[in-house]
Amino acid sequence: MTFAGDMGGSALDSLAKALPPGALLTDPDLIEGYRFDRSNAAHAGKPVAVVRTTCTSDVQETLRWASANRIPVVPRGAGTGLAGGSLAVDGCVVLSTEKMRAITIDPPAGLAVVQPGALNAEVKASARAHGLWYPPDPSSFEICSIGGNVATNAGGLCCVKYGVTTDYVLGIEVVLADGRALRLGGRTIKDVAGYDLKRLFVGSEGTLGVVTEATLRLRPLPPPAVTMVATFADVGSAGRAISTIAAQGRPAALELMDQTSVQAVEARMHMGLEKQCGALLLGQSDAGGDRAAGEVEAMVAACQAEGALDVAWTDDESEGEQFMVARRMAIPAVEALGTVLIEDVGVPIPQIAELVRGVERVADRCETTIATIGHAGDGNFHPLVVFDRSDERAVERAERAFGEVMELALALGGTITGEHGVGSLKRPWLAQRVGDDVMAITRQIKSIFDPLGILNPGKAL
Numbered sequence: 001m002t003f004a005g006d007m008g009g010s011a012l013d014s015l016a017k018a019l020p021p022g023a024l025l026t027d028p029d030l031i032e033g034y035r036f037d038r039s040n041a042a043h044a045g046k047p048v049a050v051v052r053t054t055c056t057s058d059v060q061e062t063l064r065w066a067s068a069n070r071i072p073v074v075p076r077g078a079g080t081g082l083a084g085g086s087l088a089v090d091g092c093v094v095l096s097t098e099k100m101r102a103i104t105i106d107p108p109a110g111l112a113v114v115q116p117g118a119l120n121a122e123v124k125a126s127a128r129a130h131g132l133w134y135p136p137d138p139s140s141f142e143i144c145s146i147g148g149n150v151a152t153n154a155g156g157l158c159c160v161k162y163g164v165t166t167d168y169v170l171g172i173e174v175v176l177a178d179g180r181a182l183r184l185g186g187r188t189i190k191d192v193a194g195y196d197l198k199r200l201f202v203g204s205e206g207t208l209g210v211v212t213e214a215t216l217r218l219r220p221l222p223p224p225a226v227t228m229v230a231t232f233a234d235v236g237s238a239g240r241a242i243s244t245i246a247a248q249g250r251p252a253a254l255e256l257m258d259q260t261s262v263q264a265v266e267a268r269m270h271m272g273l274e275k276q277c278g279a280l281l282l283g284q285s286d287a288g289g290d291r292a293a294g295e296v297e298a299m300v301a302a303c304q305a306e307g308a309l310d311v312a313w314t315d316d317e318s319e320g321e322q323f324m325v326a327r328r329m330a331i332p333a334v335e336a337l338g339t340v341l342i343e344d345v346g347v348p349i350p351q352i353a354e355l356v357r358g359v360e361r362v363a364d365r366c367e368t369t370i371a372t373i374g375h376a377g378d379g380n381f382h383p384l385v386v387f388d389r390s391d392e393r394a395v396e397r398a399e400r401a402f403g404e405v406m407e408l409a410l411a412l413g414g415t416i417t418g419e420h421g422v423g424s425l426k427r428p429w430l431a432q433r434v435g436d437d438v439m440a441i442t443r444q445i446k447s448i449f450d451p452l453g454i455l456n457p458g459k460a461l
């Protein structure tokens with residue numbers, strides 16, 4: 001796909017006129033802040049402008065203008081993506097939804113109607129004010145947007161029991177590359193009228209359209225969680241305990257940290273975590289009362305049966321939350337060790353121990369540090385490949401390790417990404433995961449919605 005490289009100032013003038021005052025940014029210093037995401041990609045393109053949309057019609061104007069001028073558009077929420085999905089491309093307009101933050105809660109219907117720039121945490125807080133809960137909880141929930149969550153089909157800690165973003169999206173409004181706005185799905189819990197195009201857009205990483213509104217299903221707030229922490233001498237025994245726990249029920253969260261990530265968190269947070277343990281497992285039950293106690297007792301027993309070094313549990317919600325904070329802080333803590341390439345592979349539950357051990361072998365082979373954390377109950381792991389960006393050889397070894405971890409997951413019957421998306425970082429491995437026929441059909445679908453290929457080119461497929 002070739003784009004009109006030199007659009008000239010008059011084309012941007014016509015866009016500025018179609019938008020509210022101040023919506024179009026062309027100052028290079030301001031634009032610089034919209035080029036990268038949190039993937040630690042070394043390169044990103046240079047946008048010609050950023051549009052901070054305030055409503056659906058701003059998005060429509062921007063996309064009509066971009067289609068007329070063949071200008072690539074990179075949709076952007078909060079820029080916390082880890083797969084390079086919102087990295088700018090040369091000559092693009094970055095369409096930022098950061099100003100679209102409205103949230104309306106409808107308690108009788110158990111729904112939230114949300115503009116895409118609202119942060120996940122803002123939706124949770126608004127729902128909570130009505131005794132309701134929006135479950136999907138990426139570790140980045142305080143800093144990532146609902147639009148980004150929908151576009152990546154974000155997961156998180158409680159997904160093992162409550163499902164991922166798509167399970168909560170009842171309806172979306174989405175603007176196509178030609179400026180048409182579609183409403184897909186709606187406000188009903190059940191709806192099988194026509195193909196479920198809404199699900200096609202969830203996880204499409206800004207390549208099919210821009211999400212301008214999401215109608216999200218809410219649940220009643222669960223009882224306070226009971227939290228279990230277990231340490232193991234090695235990840236193999238932790239992996240076996242995870243298999244047992246997953247087979248016997250549905251914890252509200254089941255998270256693993258390996259020794260390197262435990263040590264990184266301890267160095268940053270001084271929480272008294274056991275630095276010499278080979279693995280740390282966190283489990284939660286929010287079943288309430290005796291049922292929660294029973295579920296946690298079963299988790300404790302599974303850990304003890306696999307020779308856990310130490311097992312403790314607490315029904316004090318804030319104490320339990322401190323342990324979950326340790327897990328959520330793992331990425332920032334490991335980032336203190338160097339630049340990090342964040343993996344996101346998934347494997348069937350019985351393959352977890354083999355995956356984690358295999359990652360250790362990759363680290364040895366590639367002479368690089370890899371800290372592994374993961375949503376163990378989903379089999380979704382984030383090996384964090386640490387490297388020194390100023391050392392060319394270290395960069396080469398880290399990139400090799402990044403690829404080898406994906407190859408390992410595929411060999412174990414798994415996937416190259418469980419929740420972060422393909423973005424630009426994982427494109428080279430996508431065909432290996434889904435096959436050539438699926439790739440061809442995916443491209444055909446893309447061309448129906450975005451025939452000029454202006455939406456987030458070079459990402460996701």
Ligand SMILES: Cc1cc2nc3c(=O)[nH]c(=O)nc-3n(C[C@H](O)[C@H](O)[C@H](O)COP(=O)(O)OP(=O)(O)OC[C@H]3O[C@@H](n4cnc5c(N)ncnc54)[C@H](O)[C@@H]3O)c2cc1C
Pocket residue numbers: 037038074075076077078079080081082084085086097116137138139140143144145146147148149150151152153154155156157205206207209210211212331332419420423456459
């Ligand atoms: C410390 C840390 C922890 C994290 N933990 C998790 C985790 O536990 N689980 C998880 O799933 N992710 C996690 N992430 C990754 C990231 O937060 C999620 O992918 C999140 O959904 C991205 O939201 P965003 O608003 O930052 O999107 P961005 O990074 O801005 O964009 C992500 C993708 O969505 C597209 N996009 C954004 N908004 C729209 C829109 N309105 N319409 C169409 N396309 C759009 C972009 O083009 C891009 O392809 C973590 C990130 C960090 C930094």
